[in-house]
Amino acid sequence: MSKNVALAFMLNGRRRDLETPANRILADFLREEAGLLGCKIGCDQAACGACTVLIDGVPSAACTTFLFEVDETEVTTIEGLTPADGSLHPIQQAFLVAGGFQCGFCTPGMVLSAKALLDRVPTPDEATIRDWLASNICRCTGYAMIIDAIKLAAHTYPTRGAR
Amino acid sequence: MMDRHVGEALRSETVLALDGPAKVTGTARYTFDLAFPGMLHAKILRSPHAHARIRRIDTARAEALPGVVCVVTGADAARLPDPTYGVFIRDQPVLAIDKVRHVGDSVAAVAAIDEATAFRALALIEVEYEVLPALMDPEDALAVGAPLLFETPSPGIAVPVGAGSTSAKEPRPNVLCEYRYRRGDVDAALAAAAHVFTDTFRFSRINHFLLEPYVNVARIEGGKVELWSCNQDPFIVRNDIARIFGLAPHRVRVHTTFVGGGFGGKSYCKMEPLAVLLAMRARAPVRLCLSMDEGLLTLTKHAAVLRLTTGVAADGTLLARRSAIRLDGGAYADASTVTAVKVAYRISGAYRWQALDSHAEVVRTTTVPAGSFRGFGGTQASYASESQIDMIARRLGIDPYDFRKRNLLALGEAYAPGDSAMDSDLAAGLDEVATRLGYRGRRSGQGRGMGMAIGLKDAGGTGNHGQALVKIIDSGDVIVCAGTVEIGQGTTTALCRVAAETIGVPLARVAYAAIDTDATPLNNGTHVSDGIAVTGLAVARAAADARAQVLAFAAEQLGCPAGELAFDDGAVLQGNYRHPLRALVARHYGNAGFEFIGKGAVKVAFDKEAPLNSRNFFWLPSWAGAEVEVDLETGRIHVHRLVVGGDAGRVINPLACRGQVEGGGVQAYGQALFEELRYAGEDPENAAPLAYRVPLATDLPDVLDSFVAEHAAGPGPFKAKGLGEGGMLAVAAAIANAVEDATGARVAQIPLTPERVLEALARAADERTSPSLGCAPGPQSPP
Numbered sequence: 030m031s032k033n034v035a036l037a038f039m040l041n042g043r044r045r046d047l048e049t050p051a052n053r054i055l056a057d058f059l060r061e062e063a064g065l066l067g068c069k070i071g072c073d074q075a076a077c078g079a080c081t082v083l084i085d086g087v088p089s090a091a092c093t094t095f096l097f098e099v100d101e102t103e104v105t106t107i108e109g110l111t112p113a114d115g116s117l118h119p120i121q122q123a124f125l126v127a128g129g130f131q132c133g134f135c136t137p138g139m140v141l142s143a144k145a146l147l148d149r150v151p152t153p154d155e156a157t158i159r160d161w162l163a164s165n166i167c168r169c170t171g172y173a174m175i176i177d178a179i180k181l182a183a184h185t186y187p188t189r190g191a192r
Numbered sequence: 193m194m195d196r197h198v199g200e201a202l203r204s205e206t207v208l209a210l211d212g213p214a215k216v217t218g219t220a221r222y223t224f225d226l227a228f229p230g231m232l233h234a235k236i237l238r239s240p241h242a243h244a245r246i247r248r249i250d251t252a253r254a255e256a257l258p259g260v261v262c263v264v265t266g267a268d269a270a271r272l273p274d275p276t277y278g279v280f281i282r283d284q285p286v287l288a289i290d291k292v293r294h295v296g297d298s299v300a301a302v303a304a305i306d307e308a309t310a311f312r313a314l315a316l317i318e319v320e321y322e323v324l325p326a327l328m329d330p331e332d333a334l335a336v337g338a339p340l341l342f343e344t345p346s347p348g349i350a351v352p353v354g355a356g357s358t359s360a361k362e363p364r365p366n367v368l369c370e371y372r373y374r375r376g377d378v379d380a381a382l383a384a385a386a387h388v389f390t391d392t393f394r395f396s397r398i399n400h401f402l403l404e405p406y407v408n409v410a411r412i413e414g415g416k417v418e419l420w421s422c423n424q425d426p427f428i429v430r431n432d433i434a435r436i437f438g439l440a441p442h443r444v445r446v447h448t449t450f451v452g453g454g455f456g457g458k459s460y461c462k463m464e465p466l467a468v469l470l471a472m473r474a475r476a477p478v479r480l481c482l483s484m485d486e487g488l489l490t491l492t493k494h495a496a497v498l499r500l501t502t503g504v505a506a507d508g509t510l511l512a513r514r515s516a517i518r519l520d521g522g523a524y525a526d527a528s529t530v531t532a533v534k535v536a537y538r539i540s541g542a543y544r545w546q547a548l549d550s551h552a553e554v555v556r557t558t559t560v561p562a563g564s565f566r567g568f569g570g571t572q573a574s575y576a577s578e579s580q581i582d583m584i585a586r587r588l589g590i591d592p593y594d595f596r597k598r599n600l601l602a603l604g605e606a607y608a609p610g611d612s613a614m615d616s617d618l619a620a621g622l623d624e625v626a627t628r629l630g631y632r633g634r635r636s637g638q639g640r641g642m643g644m645a646i647g648l649k650d651a652g653g654t655g656n657h658g659q660a661l662v663k664i665i666d667s668g669d670v671i672v673c674a675g676t677v678e679i680g681q682g683t684t685t686a687l688c689r690v691a692a693e694t695i696g697v698p699l700a701r702v703a704y705a706a707i708d709t710d711a712t713p714l715n716n717g718t719h720v721s722d723g724i725a726v727t728g729l730a731v732a733r734a735a736a737d738a739r740a741q742v743l744a745f746a747a748e749q750l751g752c753p754a755g756e757l758a759f760d761d762g763a764v765l766q767g768n769y770r771h772p773l774r775a776l777v778a779r780h781y782g783n784a785g786f787e788f789i790g791k792g793a794v795k796v797a798f799d800k801e802a803p804l805n806s807r808n809f810f811w812l813p814s815w816a817g818a819e820v821e822v823d824l825e826t827g828r829i830h831v832h833r834l835v836v837g838g839d840a841g842r843v844i845n846p847l848a849c850r851g852q853v854e855g856g857g858v859q860a861y862g863q864a865l866f867e868e869l870r871y872a873g874e875d876p877e878n879a880a881p882l883a884y885r886v887p888l889a890t891d892l893p894d895v896l897d898s899f900v901a902e903h904a905a906g907p908g909p910f911k912a913k914g915l916g917e918g919g920m921l922a923v924a925a926a927i928a929n930a931v932e933d934a935t936g937a938r939v940a941q942i943p944l945t946p947e948r949v950l951e952a953l954a955r956a957a958d959e960r961t962s963p964s965l966g967c968a969p970g971p972q973s974p975p
Binding site: 060067068069070071072073074077079106110111117121122124125126127128130131132133134135136137158159160162163165167168169170171172174176 | 682
């Protein structure tokens with residue numbers, strides 16, 4: 030077995046202190062230990078983006094990130110984006126209203142990539158949106174309705190200062 | 193108060209996906225997410241050889257590995273009561289018995305306490321192979337003296353067909369099946385034609401690239417098999433499991449949750465029986481989840497070669513077509529039998545003919561099995577047919593738009609003798625594309641051009657049927673129970689809306705029940721775009737039945753004729769009085785409540801006079817147009833605008849309709865330009881997620897423009913019909929046609945890679961300097 034390492038990080042706003050085998054994968058930890066099943070594993074090789082989570086706000090493939098790598102970081106999963114009162118985050122609402130999903134398997138990763146984008150570029154143009162989405166494969170929609178959802182979210186998501 | 197019936201207006205309501213909140217919050221649960229206490233994990237040992245006899249398998253070292261619970265091989269499969277599966281022809285064993293037939297074929301499987309242990313155990317299984325010659329394409333397989341992929345006939349039958357059609361099972365060595373459709377005298381018609389053109393088209397092999405991997409969890413309790421499956425066809429799977437294991441169907445229970453992408457890739461039996469076999473042997477729940485790499489080795493769309501000979505009258509009227517279509521079926525039948533029927537029957541496209549002779553055969557090769565993929569047969573047929581139609585128009589100096597308009601089937605005109613009438617206005621869709629493209633008055637040549645295409649397929653299944661239950665709870669809320677699986681296509685929301693509209697409640701008061709073959713009414717599966725028309729009609733009938741029961745009950749309670757009552761949003765209306773249903777129910781049944789359970793069913797009749805043995809339930813057209821720029825130095829195609837359209841008959845779920853048209857369109861766009869599962873020798877060389885290229889957001893055309901027409905002639909509730917497969921049909925031909933419009937060069941093979949474009953440009957340049965008589969292609973302006 031792999032040697033254990035100690036680490037501490039923020040997961041969806043709550044501090045986690047733990048010891049973990051050095052070869053523990055972030056996606057496996059999220060799904061199997063933290064119960065955060067919104068992190069989907071599609072290709073398991075950082076090709077499809079379904080497992081995208083935010084590490085210090087940067088979209089990252091949880092399937093190819095060791096758990097120890099998130100030491101001292103803030104990790105946000107789709108569950109961390111969803112307001113506690115059961116309502117939808119403005120980006121989630123925009124995906125719902127614009128129909129920016131079909132089977133839904135890529136959707137958590139898409140929504141998180143969209144958040145990372147809008148946090149950096151509050152009103153992105155079409156080309157910028159396409160560039161950012163190139164890290165996430167959607168096999169269902171043909172992307173146009175996802176792009177529409179992000180444009181809609183750019184109008185409804187509070188600007189950076191207000192977040 | 194008005195009664196609401198099938199065919200009436202829909203209430204104005206914003207329709208958002210009922211499963212949307214779960215999906216955007218990541219709380220939607222897929223088979224992938226399922227876990228049980230004590231659940232084991234399974235992995236499959238796959239063949240490194242394209243074709244080999246299995247001489248010996250030694251599993252002793254694998255079985256001895258701590259954490260391994262069981263190992264199964266072909267010997268275990270061979271002992272099953274009926275160990276093979278497939279559509280009409282059942283040639284695929286649960287695990288390879290005696291032989292492997294493609295790189296990636298399943299040889300053995302391990303169930304262990306975790307995936308890592310299962311992987312380690314696979315490495316300890318020793319297999320001795322006697323390597324046999326590979327049959328990498330139909331030419332190899334049909335060569336004189338080629339080894340047989342199957343030495344004995346496979347169980348099953350030829351696909352039953354109707355008037356004008358013949359169908360055969362395993363007619364020749366290494367040929368799985370063939371289908372032929374004939375009408376009129378093709379020889380005479382071609383002999384009398386002013387022009388006859390023969391062209392050959394090559395269609396590529398692609399994979400579904402499903403984001404949720406193939407995954408099944410099997411559990412055996414008290415002699416009952418329980419299976420949680422990502423399969424699109426819960427009842428087909430239940431019946432296959434029952435047959436393979438010799439169980440009564442009520443001893444098999446299949447649960448289906450959300451499915452993370454289907455497109456046909458998860459239809460029909462796949463590795464579900466293997467999951468069950470492992471669970472039986474392990475005496476524990478087993479999760480068999482394939483990697484995406486393994487998904488690429490599981491199923492493809494059929495590669496095909498289509499040779500079309502088409503005769504045209506001097507005035508540009510299409511007369512006759514002879515088609516010879518060869519599908520590469522891969523190693524096992526899967527759904528190839530029906531694909532052969534569909535590709536040949538659909539090859540005549542959206543046009544009127546005097547005579548047809550359409551032949552398709554499926555050749556067995558040592559490659560990944562081919563099967564269902566969004567419009568199967570239809571995509572190959574539409575690509576080849578619409579390419580040739582365009583080429584013929586240009587050769588005759590007629591604008592392809594005018595040539596199509598001259599020959600299109602009219603609304604209400606029968607597709608073929610004995611078959612149903614066209615229920616979409618094909619010309620209207622073509623005009624819509626032309627308008628959106630700005631096709632009229634376009635300038636073509638010098639690397640810029642436009643092309644259009646019309647795809648057409650029969651849809652809704654052959655002699656299909658479906659059942660549904662709709663329950664009205666005394667609260668006025670509604671539950672729809674049906675077998676259509678939510679694979680992202682949005683049909684479950686549409687079915688709920690059909691119930692809502694029929695009963696008279698807002699959509700928010702309707703839920704779609706979880707699918708469980710013990711409780712859910714049967715349907716034939718989630719394919720052939722049949723959700724809204726077939727199952728939808730069953731739901732509409734069930735909803736009307738439930739509503740009638742409510743009114744009959746209320747009439748009895750209120751002592752008045754049911755005809756004086758209406759049901760609206762949970763209350764029974766009697767003149768100006770509103771009686772909450774709950775109060776009426778409580779008066780009679782007490783506080784535990786009651787459910788009014790309506791039943792509905794649909795059966796499309798078989799009909800021997802129809803070529804496919806059933807008059808087609810509805811026609812599924814697909815219109816596409818492309819504006820391209822071709823770099824004449826590099827051969828690279830840039831698509832400025834892609835227009836894709838479908839006909840929903842009546843739109844029930846607007847966002848889903850648009851999403852289906854665009855999603856299918858972009859899948860076809862990727863296949864047209866770059867996507868392909870390629871073989872290098874015996875190995876699928878790019879069968880890995882990083883190597884297999886699907887469209888990304890950055891690959892999109894500058895403008896993706898879609899439309900959903902409502903021609904209001906579908907057979908479903910509110911005149912709706914399905915359109916899910918359609919987006920895929922016409923796009924590849926439209927782009928290839930635009931490339932010819934832009935360059936005068938025809939690339940008769942997809943994907944339209946830069947290398948192929950350059951070759952075609954060079955060929956076209958040669959032909960211009962030494963024109964062959966009568967059919968030199970080139971950019972044409974309308975006469």
